[in-house]
Structure formats: structure tokens, C-alpha cells
Amino acid sequence: MKQSLLKRRSLTLVILLTPMVLLLAGFLVLPVLGLLRSSFLPSTHLLDGTGFSLKHYVHFFSDTYYSSVLVETFVDGLIVSLVCLLIGFPTGYSLARLTSAARRWRMIVVILPLTLSLVVVVFGWLIILGRNGLLNSLFVYLGIFSSPKTLLFSRPAVLIVLVQQFLPFMILSVMSVVTQIHPVLEQAASNLRANRFVTFRKVILPLAVPGILVGFNIVFVLSISAFITPRLIGGARVAMLGSLIYETIMAQLNWPFGAAMAFVLFVSGLAFTVALNALVASRFTVRG
Amino acid sequence: MLALSKERDNFVPEADDLVVELRSVSKYYGEVAAVSNTSIGVRRGELLCLLGPSGCGKTTTLRMVAGFVEPTSGSITINGVDMTRQPPYRRDTGMVFQSYALFPHMTVAQNIEFGLENLKWPRDERKARVEEMLRLVELPHLADRLPAQLSGGQQQRIALARALAMRPAVLLLDEPFSNLDAQLRLRMREELREVVRSVNVTTLFVTHDQEEALAMSDRIVVMNAGQVEQIGTPGEIYESPETPFVAKFIGWCSLLKGTVGPDGSFTSAAGLRLDGNWSAGSATAVIRPEHVRLSTDDASGPSYQGRVLQAHYYGGATRIVLDLNGEQLTMQERFPFWRHPKTGDLLSVTISTDDLRVIPAEEDRR
Numbered sequence: 195m196k197q198s199l200l201k202r203r204s205l206t207l208v209i210l211l212t213p214m215v216l217l218l219a220g221f222l223v224l225p226v227l228g229l230l231r232s233s234f235l236p237s238t239h240l241l242d243g244t245g246f247s248l249k250h251y252v253h254f255f256s257d258t259y260y261s262s263v264l265v266e267t268f269v270d271g272l273i274v275s276l277v278c279l280l281i282g283f284p285t286g287y288s289l290a291r292l293t294s295a296a297r298r299w300r301m302i303v304v305i306l307p308l309t310l311s312l313v314v315v316v317f318g319w320l321i322i323l324g325r326n327g328l329l330n331s332l333f334v335y336l337g338i339f340s341s342p343k344t345l346l347f348s349r350p351a352v353l354i355v356l357v358q359q360f361l362p363f364m365i366l367s368v369m370s371v372v373t374q375i376h377p378v379l380e381q382a383a384s385n386l387r388a389n390r391f392v393t394f395r396k397v398i399l400p401l402a403v404p405g406i407l408v409g410f411n412i413v414f415v416l417s418i419s420a421f422i423t424p425r426l427i428g429g430a431r432v433a434m435l436g437s438l439i440y441e442t443i444m445a446q447l448n449w450p451f452g453a454a455m456a457f458v459l460f461v462s463g464l465a466f467t468v469a470l471n472a473l474v475a476s477r478f479t480v481r482g
Numbered sequence: 483m484l485a486l487s488k489e490r491d492n493f494v495p496e497a498d499d500l501v502v503e504l505r506s507v508s509k510y511y512g513e514v515a516a517v518s519n520t521s522i523g524v525r526r527g528e529l530l531c532l533l534g535p536s537g538c539g540k541t542t543t544l545r546m547v548a549g550f551v552e553p554t555s556g557s558i559t560i561n562g563v564d565m566t567r568q569p570p571y572r573r574d575t576g577m578v579f580q581s582y583a584l585f586p587h588m589t590v591a592q593n594i595e596f597g598l599e600n601l602k603w604p605r606d607e608r609k610a611r612v613e614e615m616l617r618l619v620e621l622p623h624l625a626d627r628l629p630a631q632l633s634g635g636q637q638q639r640i641a642l643a644r645a646l647a648m649r650p651a652v653l654l655l656d657e658p659f660s661n662l663d664a665q666l667r668l669r670m671r672e673e674l675r676e677v678v679r680s681v682n683v684t685t686l687f688v689t690h691d692q693e694e695a696l697a698m699s700d701r702i703v704v705m706n707a708g709q710v711e712q713i714g715t716p717g718e719i720y721e722s723p724e725t726p727f728v729a730k731f732i733g734w735c736s737l738l739k740g741t742v743g744p745d746g747s748f749t750s751a752a753g754l755r756l757d758g759n760w761s762a763g764s765a766t767a768v769i770r771p772e773h774v775r776l777s778t779d780d781a782s783g784p785s786y787q788g789r790v791l792q793a794h795y796y797g798g799a800t801r802i803v804l805d806l807n808g809e810q811l812t813m814q815e816r817f818p819f820w821r822h823p824k825t826g827d828l829l830s831v832t833i834s835t836d837d838l839r840v841i842p843a844e845e846d847r848r
Contacts, residue, residue, distance in 0.1 A: 376581070376583070378581055379583055379585060381548075382579060382584075382585070383585075384550075384570040385548060385576070385577045386571075386596050386597035386644070386648070387571045388596070389569075389571050400587050401587055
């Protein structure tokens, strides 16, 4: 009886999961495996040829240009994630402490940028940051600049636009974890002689770590794999691995080398987030 | 410990040695007064209870003492120092929250140590104090557990230990038993009283349960609609209520409106007459179930014929609502099941007027 119930349950599970698994297997896992295979092709052109070679990986790691781009990409990802955390935590925290009625409109403001196409957002920034754009006109009018300056095509511009794009993810994940922290805990801390700073450091922050980690991971992964923003805002002067992969595959048609770079980015990004999570988890989890 | 609590039983708090003093404190939310013009003094070493129905302002009063709510007007002093505008962490109070509010990411020991860390106690003194507190609440074996691994009663004892560890001037308890089941509630009530007595801490305690208030308190503040109705010992509150509200709220009773004549006897609106020696004027008589007895041959005083309106059998006793000359009275009597009264039966009863309270109308402020 129990056995058959268990069987029925696992059957249900299989039926429910099948469409998702098929979709992912057909349109994500298989192509990615194909890409993995192609990264080992000896050819430097389209996906032709046969054989097995590590030359693209050797090329990537022997040329310091590529490894410096990889490091730069990671540093950029960390900066974007940290800035998002610094801006997003206060916002997410205050949203969480509002009544759900008061939260509704503010949430729409937070989420709205996500509903716009990335290309639209980036072109919006081009208008603001361009040579004859809003900021330049304003600064020249105010006399801060004597003549228009190049604001685009710089690393800070890329980082600012990335922060703007990915901030909602940080705000939402901080908000969802802070709503789980009951305000009475803050009162208890305050009654136990903790001022607001100590309460934040010893009560709110440790309890919010799961949400902070989720937000940090999402923003980091999205940042290191970004390619539209670095290409359009950063131009040729700012190299991030995402735009380099795009360039290699779409302009130079060098699929095997592009695939190899994609896998380097994938594996190193994964290793980095796993290590970060393990580190933070061991630091903030109490021995039960 | 035993000698200490014996001594404690004869302890009478000094009326002018106040640990917490609220002077004409009011709290308005917009136009609505949660607490209006309330003055309460908590004497050193006593267990004072704020009692009243929900929405009477008792919890707001407690939260104003803790500092979570800022009074609109009036002043609050703790040990003689004005604390009215001070944040909670500058006030010498220890609070046990209704939901206990233990920090879920800290062990039991870390929870208790938290306040001591913030008070900058040296490390070895903190450790010793945590152990002492765990022994006090008899849970030393749970020091390294997380709050989620404890039962409700254990969580409450840890919350108490956490509050007491700092040696606060006043212990604040916000409906501490409301999250426990009925049996555990009785046991925790005894335990809490024992612990509080043994460390001799001044305690301000909020409850809506009048039985809890009577059993635990040295004095009770009965609150209603944001104001103090009466402050007194459990005996005073029960035996001589100053307002009909207090009479009704504490224990079961029937309130009869009427007048006291020049001869000192009370006549209710419906004409029920009680002989006594009360001061003349309009008044309310408080008749508790124990005042109404079945007439016996040797009974003194007049006996009344009452018609049974309702009779509820509770095993040990039967609660009967009687119609006596148009007035409804509740009485409680033991009836064997086989001669249990039924609706419409006539019963002959006497009303004992010796300790019966008649509240003159001018004392009735509402």
C-alpha cells in the first residue's frame, strides 16, 4: 500500500518535471555541450572540421591580454555587485518594513526598469551620456565643463549602467529576506542595550545573509556575462569578456575560440560563486 | 533560596520608593487616545500587573516604559531619572516579549550573553552570568541549542533569563503566557513567580487574564479605555471594587443599579431590596455568585423566590442565572445531578450582605 503510494507519487513527479527537463535538455544542455565540443576543435573558423585540440585554451591562458580581460571582468563584476549591495540594501530594507499597501507603488518603480528591453535602456543611457547628451549640455550650461567631454566609452560609465540594470535584483532579494526578519527582534535587541548600529551588525545583517548572497550572486553572474552594455557604452576601449566573446564569434567568426572563452568564463564564474557562498555560509552559520 | 522566598512573602514594598513612575502620561494616535492622563508608580521589589480588556492601553503603557512608544505628553522616570525621550537601549529595563523574540541565529547562551556584551561586561563575568542564569531557569543543558530546537515553555524561560541577566531595574512582561497551552500556562505561572521572587526584581506585567493577575501580583492596575480604573492589591480589587467596570471585569458578578435609602438599605431599579448600612444616594450593588445561597432553615435575613432562567452543570458546581423580582442574579451551587434545577423552577435563596459591595454613583466615574 505504502509502496504503491510512493510509486504513484514519483510517477506524478516525473510527469510534472518532464516538459521542463525536455525543454532545458533540448535547448540549453545539448547546445552547450555542442559548444563545449567545438571549443576543442583545432579550426579557427566556423564549426567545420574534426579532431581534438587544446590550442584555444592554451592560446587564452598564454596571451596575457585575455587573462587580464578575465581578471578585469571579475573585478568589474565585484564592483557592480558591491555597489548594488550598498545602494540596494537600504532600499530593500525600507521596502520590507512598509505595509504591503504602501509597498505596492514603490515596488512598481523598482521593477519597471526590468520590463524594458536592455537595448532600449542602453540607448537611453547613450542619450544621457553622449557628447551632445543631457549631462554634457547641463554641465556646460552650468559652467562645470567648458566644452562637452567624452563620458561614454569609459569603464565608470559601463559600471554605472550595469549597476542601474541589475540593482532591482539586489533590492528584491534583500527585501524578501528582510520581510522574514520580524521587527520584534529589533525591539528585543534595542531592549538588550544594542543601539541601531549594533542591532544592524549583530541581528539584521546575519539574518539577511541568505538574501544578500542571492542578490550578490545574481548581480555578479549577470555582470560578468554582460556584453551589450560593455559594447555599446564601453565601445572598443573597455574590454569585458562577454563583449570579447561576442566579437570573436560574430565578427571574426572564430567559433571554437569563442566557445573556449565562454567555457573559461562559465567555469571560473561558477567556481567563484561557489567559493564565495561556502565562505560566507561558514562565517555566518552558527553551530547548532 | 527557600529562606529568601519565605522572607519575601512578608515583604511589603514601600509606597514612596518608586522604581518606575509615570506622571500624567498620554498617548494619542491622531485623535484617538490609547492612554490618557495615566499616573502609575511601580514600587521597588513589587510585582505590579496591568490588567484590562484588549485595547485598554495596558500594552501601550508597557511599551512606553520600555521606550518603544513615545508618549504624547507626561513623563516617565526610571529610578528617579527622566527617561521620557530616551531610546530603549538607554533604559534600564529587561523585557520578555509575547513572542519571546529570541534571536534565531544565536544559541541560547549567545542570546543571554547579548545584553551583557552591549553593556561591555568583561568576558569571564559574562560567561559566569550566563551559567548562573541558565541554572536559575533550570536549563543549563540547553546552552548550545538554537531557539528553534526548544519548546515554547523552554523558549519563554530563556527569554526570561536573557532579560534578567542584565540585572535590569525593572522587568517588563508582555502577556508572557498567551502563547502556551492551558496546562503549561499554570506551571509557567508558578515558575515565573518563583524566579522573579528569588531574584527580587521589580516587575511590571501585562495581562488580560484576571485569574493570572490575581494569582501573581502584589498590586493590580485595572485599566479601561486608556485610563486607570483602580489600583490596589488583589484583595482590594476583588473585595471592594471602586467602579462597576472593575467589579464586572474581576470575577463573575451581577451589577444591580438602584438607590440607597435614608435607612441605609439598597433598593434596585426593579424593586429588589437588600438590608444594610450603606450611604444614601444612587448606587450600584455588586453581587457575586458566592453572595447568593440556597435558603436553609437556620438562614438569617430575608429569603427571595427566584425563577431559574439558565442552569449550566459543570460537574463540581452548577451556575444558575436567576430571575429575582425582575433582576438577574448569578449563583453557583453544588447540585447532585438527580435533583438538578431546570429552567422555570422556583428556588428560594438568601443574599448575604455582610461583605457585599455597593458602589455609590459619585465613585462611578463612567
